[in-house]
Amino acid sequence: MTDRSEIDTLIDLMARLPGLGPRSARRAVLQLVSKREIQLRPLATAMQRVADTARECLNCGNIGTADVCPVCADEARGNGQICVVEDVADLWAMERSGVFKGRYHVLGGTLSALDAVGPEELRIPQLIRRVEAEEVTEVILALNATVDGQTTAHYIADQLEGRVTLSSLAQGVPIGGELDYLDDGTITAALNARKRM
Amino acid sequence: MTDRSEIDTLIDLMARLPGLGPRSARRAVLQLVSKREIQLRPLATAMQRVADTARECLNCGNIGTADVCPVCADEARGNGQICVVEDVADLWAMERSGVFKGRYHVLGGTLSALDAVGPEELRIPQLIRRVEAEEVTEVILALNATVDGQTTAHYIADQLEGRVTLSSLAQGVPIGGELDYLDDGTITAALNARKRM
Numbered sequence: 001m002t003d004r005s006e007i008d009t010l011i012d013l014m015a016r017l018p019g020l021g022p023r024s025a026r027r028a029v030l031q032l033v034s035k036r037e038i039q040l041r042p043l044a045t046a047m048q049r050v051a052d053t054a055r056e057c058l059n060c061g062n063i064g065t066a067d068v069c070p071v072c073a074d075e076a077r078g079n080g081q082i083c084v085v086e087d088v089a090d091l092w093a094m095e096r097s098g099v100f101k102g103r104y105h106v107l108g109g110t111l112s113a114l115d116a117v118g119p120e121e122l123r124i125p126q127l128i129r130r131v132e133a134e135e136v137t138e139v140i141l142a143l144n145a146t147v148d149g150q151t152t153a154h155y156i157a158d159q160l161e162g163r164v165t166l167s168s169l170a171q172g173v174p175i176g177g178e179l180d181y182l183d184d185g186t187i188t189a190a191l192n193a194r195k196r197m
Numbered sequence: 198m199t200d201r202s203e204i205d206t207l208i209d210l211m212a213r214l215p216g217l218g219p220r221s222a223r224r225a226v227l228q229l230v231s232k233r234e235i236q237l238r239p240l241a242t243a244m245q246r247v248a249d250t251a252r253e254c255l256n257c258g259n260i261g262t263a264d265v266c267p268v269c270a271d272e273a274r275g276n277g278q279i280c281v282v283e284d285v286a287d288l289w290a291m292e293r294s295g296v297f298k299g300r301y302h303v304l305g306g307t308l309s310a311l312d313a314v315g316p317e318e319l320r321i322p323q324l325i326r327r328v329e330a331e332e333v334t335e336v337i338l339a340l341n342a343t344v345d346g347q348t349t350a351h352y353i354a355d356q357l358e359g360r361v362t363l364s365s366l367a368q369g370v371p372i373g374g375e376l377d378y379l380d381d382g383t384i385t386a387a388l389n390a391r392k393r394m
Contacts, residue, residue: 005262006243006246006247006250006251006262007247007251007260007261007262009243009246010240010243010244010246010247013236013239013240013243014240016236017225017228017229018221018224018225018228019216019217019221019224019225020216020217020225024215024216026286026289027215027216027286028214028215028216028217029247030260030284030285030286031214031215032214032244032247033247033251033260036248036251039210039213040244040247040248041244041245041248042210043207043210043211043244044241044244044245044248046203046206046207046210047207047229047237047238047240047241047244048238048241048245049203049206049207050203050204050207050226050229050230050237051233051237051238051241053203054203054204054230054233063204063227063230064204065202065203065204087227088227089223089224089227092223
């Protein structure tokens with residue numbers, strides 16, 4: 001074998017990224033090496049910069065470059081609504097839609113007896129404190145429609161019962177969805193929540 | 198939208214890697230940020246190091262960290278055989294098999310009238326010079342079994358005709374391959390090159 005240890009190290013590290021395996025990591029590294037100045041160096045610099053500056057928002061758990069993220073820092077978004085999401089990827093997905101004008105609370109996962117994840121691990125106490133401190137009127141539970149997600153939603157709903165309005169995302173047919181490709185559970189939910197036209 | 202410009206920059210750069218799109222780049226960056234010390238920093242450092250040290254071997258075109266790659270520097274591999282490959286990924290694939298004990302020559306692509314790639318663009322003149330300078334006895338054309346690869350192989354064979362032994366990789370049924378899943382061309386090649394048992 002050739003002694004290309006630095007390149008091998010890079011390939012090994014790239015192969016640990018989600019969505020890349022050893023083969024695609026090799027392909028990516030070869031492309032990076034051949035486009036050293038326009039791809040490899042900027043990527044190395046960007047990673048270094050994110051490693052130095054990225055941090056969790058102390059208030060909501062979003063990832064940003066300051067102690068308080070721009071959403072929490074924006075006075076206009078303190079409209080009394082808090083949208084509870086499982087992780088930062090969900091928060092970013094909500095932000096891309098651009099439809100929600102309130103603030104967020106990132107749990108960092110879901111309750112799970114199997115993995116020994118309890119409320120303390122999930123920033124749920126912080127959520128309850130925020131509800132008291134920020135004059136919150138509505139908590140929207142935007143958790144994934146999985147068993148763990150819904151269990152967590154019910155637990156939070158129990159904790160906040162009577163203090164604020166609680167809501168969850170509507171379930172039904174996705175926009176552009178075809179009935180033929182939907183699972184029974186989605187069709188059942190969509191039928192039960194049917195709307196008068 | 199949140200103002201997470203440094204993180205956005207990193208996502209955009211990651212999304213340009215082969216095999217990653219915007220969605221998987223976001224997922225990769227979120228994982229990197231959450232594993233900052235054990236993944237993000239080592240990756241940034243490895244990229245910086247490769248950007249600083251990686252270079253093409255002046256002799257064969259392999260990628261390494263010195264002007265002459267370890268294969269070319271290894272006296273034991275100067276056995277008179279040169280294996281011609283299209284790109285560095287092919288060289289690495291040959292090295293992984295561990296079966297070839299000679300040296301390589303990376304063309305950097307294939308001849309292509311459509312893309313205006315001629316012999317000068319492909320390190321073919323360097324190959325001919327090496328054949329004269331390195332006491333080469335055999336040139337193995339390990340080019341891909343595509344139209345462009347085979348055109349390039351024929352061109353090189355024409356150039357070196359009479360000076361060295363020329364050979365190419367055998368074509369046939371891959372190890373573990375099932376006839377039912379092979380294309381007609383492969384079956385034809387395997388039948389024509391059948392061996393007595």
